[in-house]
Amino acid sequence: MELTLQIRPFQFILTRPLQTAAGLIHAKEGWLLRLKAADGRTGWGEVAPLQCAHLPSCEKALRDLASPASVESFEQVVSGLPAAVAFGIGAALAELAGLVGSLSAEGWLEAPESAELLPSGVQMLDRLDALLMKTPDARGRSLTVKWKVAVEPDVQERQLLEQLLRKLPPQAQLRLDANGGWDRPTAYAWMDRLVGEPCFAWLEQPLAPNDQLGLNLLARQGPVALDESLTITPWLCQQWDGWQVRRPSQEGDPRSILQELRSGQPRWMLSSSFETGIARRWLDHLAALQWDGPTPAAPGFAPGWCPQGPLFSADPEEVWRAAG
16 A cells, blocks of 8 residues: 655744753754555654754655655664654554554543653742642642752752652652763762652652663662663663653654553653654553553653644644644
C-alpha cells in the first residue's frame, strides 16, 4: 500500500522559561507529519527534539524520506532514523495500522492527573502556595509536585527545601529533578535529608549521566529515578531496577513502549517534552496504560507550561491547520 507523507513545521514559546541545571528551555519547534494512505486513512506524527542541536539532523532525515512510498519502505528505515523522527514516523504507522486511535479497540485513553512542575529558585514557593490554595485537603493525597534543583546555590536551595517540606501535605508526593547537576557529596546530603520524609518520592537524575557508579551507590541510600542516563546509556533501560523517566517523543518508534506498557512494565514514569496536541495524544494514552499497571505514578506533563490554543488540540486536523 502506497503512503504519502506531508510535513509541516511548527514553533511555539513556553508560557514561561524553564530553567534547569542543563540549561534554559523557552521555546519548542519541530515538524508535524501527516501520513496518508490511498484508501483515505491517515496517521499523524510529530518530530520535535528537546535539544535544539538535534534539529538539523532531524530536518535532513525528513528531507531524505521518500514519498510516496510503501508501508514496507517506511518500516525498513524507521529504526535507523534519529530518535525524534522515528517517533513521528512510528506514531503515524501505528495509527494507520489501528494499534492506537480511532481504529483501535481502546481509542485514545485519557491520562491520569499530572504532577505539577515547580520552577527553580524562590519562585517555587509562590507556585506551591498557588497550588495549595486551589487544592482541597481531601485532594492532598493525589498532589504530586516536581521541583527543578541544582540551579541556584546549594545553600539557598537547601533552605528552600525546608520551607517546601513545611508547606507540603504529608500525603502529597515530592520529586526533585537535578538534571545531572549535583556532585556526589551534594546528592548524598540531599538523599540523607529526604529519606524518611513521608512525601519524598525520588531524586531524578541527581548525578551526571556518565556517573553510573555514583548513581548505583546513591540508589542504595534511597530512591533514584534515571532520566538523561537512559539516553546516553540505552542498555540501562533493561538493567536499571529503579524508576525510569521515559520520554516517548524523544525515544524513537513508540510502538515498543506501547507494547511494554501493555505487558505491565513496572517503575516507569511518563514525561513530556513540551509536545503539540498530536504527540500529546500518545503521551496521554501511554500514561493511562502506565497508571493501570503494577506501579501507577502521576505522569510529568508540566501543566501550564505550554500555551493554550488549537496547536494543542486533541484533534490532529486542528493542530495541522494551526501550524500552517
